[in-house]
Amino acid sequence: MNRKQKKRLWRIIAAAVLFVLGLLPLPTLARAVGFLLAYLTVGYDVLWRAALGVKNGRLLDESFLMAVASLGAIAIAVYEGSYDFAEAVAVMLLYQVGELFQSYAVGKSRQSIKAILALRPDFATVERDGTLVRVAPEEVAVGEAIWVAPGERVPLDGRIEEGESTLDTAALTGESLPLAVSVGDSLLSGSVNLSGRIKVRVEKSFSASTVSGILRLSEEMASKKAKTEAFITRFARVYTPLVCLAALLLAVLPPLASLALSLSPLWAEWIKRALTFLVISCPCALVVSVPLTFFAAMGGAGRMGILFKGAGHIEALAKAKIAVLDKTGTLSQGAFSVVDIQPAERREEILSLAATVEAGSNHPLAKSVLAAYGEGAALAPPLDVTEYSGEGVAATVAGKRCLVGNEKLLRRFGIAPVAAPRGTVLFVAKENTLLGYLLLADAPKPTASAAISALRLAGVERTVLLSGDSAAATAAFAESLGIEEAEGSLLPADKVAKVEALLAEKPQGSTLVFVGDGINDAPVLSRADIGIAMGGIGSDAAVEAADAVIMDDNPEKLAKGIRHAKRCMGIVKQNIGFSLFIKGGCLLLGALGLAEMWLAVFADVGVMVLAVCNALRAMQTPK
Amino acid sequence: MTKRYQIEVDCANCAALAEAAAAKVEGVVAVSIHFMMQEMTLTFAEGANEKAVLKAVLKACRRVEPDFQIL
Known part of the structure; x- marks a missing residue:
């Protein structure tokens, strides 16, 4: 809990104690004073904010609703002569408990989500003149040596010089299995060193390191919001005045109608109902849960290796x-590889011959052929190599003229090609006889x-x-x-x-x-x-x-x-639907006089707690 | 010139209101307040006095949200 939250907690505790004392059989005056004290202890900031809102011409926010409702309850108690302010205190207390919970839950989830998304290494431990100094990662030059202790984030891209360890690269790749690394392995910044202390030779400056690219990416997040988020703010803007109008009508119309029918107007009762109505209308559950869901979902996605x-x-x-x-x-893998050699019984011969001929070539296909040959027997160097651009290569191997290339090359030398499957085909011929072909493909x-x-x-x-x-x-x-x-x-x-x-x-x-x-x-x-x-x-x-x-x-x-x-959107919809449903029900009960004001606040806080917990589910990821 | 600031703002709705208020401040081209990240991204107008603008932004935000803080 931060300082603000702690302060709020103490105020709630103090007010709660006073509230309980006020419930004891006491003289009316003592009880009234106790309740008022409790009310001010727990609610002074709400009243202050409400007043500020009015001063700045911004009526109808949460604070205003709570202030009007609780002050109204006090006024009614005075008017009725009971001086029982329990209701006002209860309303304020529950409201503050709700606010505290909300700010705590949001803060907690913010921390854990930020931990997933924020890759920024805070410092680098660099070795200079035989001593270790902690500096900002930006200040480390390429070629310097840094030490990374277990639990620390690798601040810059580099290569391990000493030690071995396991790395958590989940933030970079979403891969949850720790990666074992030892001397000579390259390291990407942003991964977390898990087990051993390692010395790393820096190969890239901070701004060129992997983590910087990702940081730039997640920094953009802050400036882009979901439509639903904007919708909620717009919603609150229309909804609150509407509800206030409804509350006003509820307070005034039925008593006037009763008067017209020469019945007792029951002003206090209707005003109380209107106030309850106001309290219920507070849209906090919606307003906090929607952005929280999206944020949690981004955190969850980040954990599985997708950055939105x-x-x-x-x-x-x-x-x-x-x-x-x-x-x-x-x-596809983005590189060609040999997927088939025909006829299969001459596989070895065809492959080694093709590899020999292509040995000197820089063509991507040649590299794939050599990769397929791998580390077989050493190849005799080809003589008289001639490259026919866009066709292939001819060379003399062990005294025999060999060809490796496509159909065009075969035609150039007057050899008839055999039927080959679709794709990239390299024919291999020796002394003007076709031996067979290699089929290359960009494998999926x-x-x-x-x-x-x-x-x-x-x-x-x-x-x-x-x-x-x-x-x-x-x-x-x-x-x-x-x-x-x-x-x-x-x-x-x-x-x-x-x-x-x-x-x-x-x-x-x-x-x-x-x-x-x-x-x-x-x-x-x-x-x-x-x-x-x-x-x-x-x-x-x-x-x-x-x-x-x-x-x-x-x-x-x-x-x-x-x-x-989809799951995230489902949660958003559940929360919107659920909050509106409960709100609607409570509004109706309040209007009919079936729900007391404190019950209304309780429902409001309850809905919010549930909505927040539901929102945090978005952090989980599908398997 | 775009700069980012760590801020403290208590509720999502207040953040939205503060954003709207800050956008109206002279010298601000674009502003985005992210409640969940507790961050404000502010784009200053060409040649604006950033300190003065930032002060005005803070004032405007405080008006709608007394607890608003730029860290």
């Missing part, structure tokens, strides 16, 4: 019906297929794959993952056009989410209703343009994010 830049994007993601996905780097990420089926379960109706890769390769890729719609050979501008067309087709009230990773995806990311970038470690432009970032590049997080967002 604002609450509004959670709201939008919950309504996603169309998912548009980029292929390379998003669903291991989780890609599960990610697509999870999307459907999360309520996404259309999944579309867009890629700059060839149409054939894109179609084959889509088919292998079970994506119905796919379009390849798209330039960045084509992607935007395609997404705009899809935006026009989407059902009313739904949204389109785009997931991509590259620089060329930035325009689409900003055009889509919600753009999600892959990788806090990926392209800066994409991360900048996106509304949310999947930290560990795992496409499964998309469906998880959607489900999380």
Whole structure:
């Protein structure tokens, strides 16, 4: 509890003691004084705020409602001659208990959520001239050595020089398993050192370190709010005056009507009902629980490795019906690998020959072939290497002329190709005879297929794959993952056009989410209703343009994010519905004179407590 | 020039009201008060005296929320 909360707690305790004393059989005057003392102890700030509000022309806020209601109760007690101010004290007491609980709960959740989102390392322990000094991370230069003790956050990107440890990288990647690191491993700033003391050679300045990029991202959060949040403030603005008007009518109309019918007007009774009505109308449960839910949801999402830049994007993601996905780097690994070699019985020969010929080449496909060959027997260096751009390579290996390349290369040398599957094919020929071919593909990420089926379960109706890769390769890729719609050979501008067309087709009230990773995806990311970038470690432009970032590049997080967002919206709706329902019921009971004022406050505080607890559920994440 | 401040504000509605009040202060181009983060993001007008503007913002916010504090 902070200072303010402690002060409030003591005031509540003091007033509660006085209140209990006042319930003892005492002379009327003593009791009245005791109650008044209790009332002022617990409620002076509310009265003060109400007065300030009136002075500044801002009527009808919470404080004003409570002040009018409790002062009204006192006035009635005086008018009736009972001088029993118990009701006013009870109202103020309950109200303050509610406020205290609310501020405590919100403060607690704020701390825990901020701990998830705030990655900012406070200091770096740098070794200078043989001594250790604590400095701000910004002041550490590249090449200096820092020490990170267990429990501390790694302040800058670097490489371990001494010691070994385990790291918690959950804040960066959402990966909950600790990562074991030892000498020579590189470290990303923002991760937390769990077990051992390590010495780290700094490789990047603070502003270039991983954590800075993420910090910039979460800083934007503060300035973006959800529509529902804005709705609640607007709601309070319309609702409060309306309720006040209703209360006024309730106080005046029935007595006047009774007078007209020559009945006793019962002014005190109706005014009391009107005051009760006012107390009930206080919209605090709604006003606090909605932003709290969104905030808790952002904290929960952060814990599973999705950073939202604002609450509004959670709201939008919950309504996603169309998912548009980029292929390379998003669903695929972004690098070619050898997926098949035909004929299978000559596999070894074909692979080693292709690796030998391609050994000197810088072409990406050559690298994939070499990677597939791995660390087999050492290769004899090829002689007479000739590269045919866009076709392949010819070289002499062990005295024989060999070719590795596509159909065009074969034709150039007058060799007839065999039928090969769609995709990227490298034929291998020796002495003008075709040996076979290697099939290369940008393999899907291991989780890609599960990610697509999870999307459907999360309520996404259309999944579309867009890629700059060839149409054939894109179609084959889509088919292998079970994506119905796919379009390849798209330039960045084509992607935007395609997404705009899809935006026009989407059902009313739904949204389109785009997931991509590259620089060329930035325009689409900003055009889509919600753009999600892959990788806090990926392209800066994409991360900048996106509304949310999947930290560990795992496409499964998309469906998880959607489900999380839906759950969050569900909680928001529950809270709005529940509060309005209870409020409505109490208003009716109050108007009919069936609910006492203190009961009304109790209901109000109760609803708020429940709504706050419900809101905090949004911090949990789906499995 | 955009700056961020740690603030103290007690309720979500007060934060919204304070935000509206701060937005009307001269020299403020944009302002956002985030209740949950307890942060205020303030964009000053070109060439504005930031100290004076900040003081005016604080005054405007205090008017709607007496407990409002810039830390």
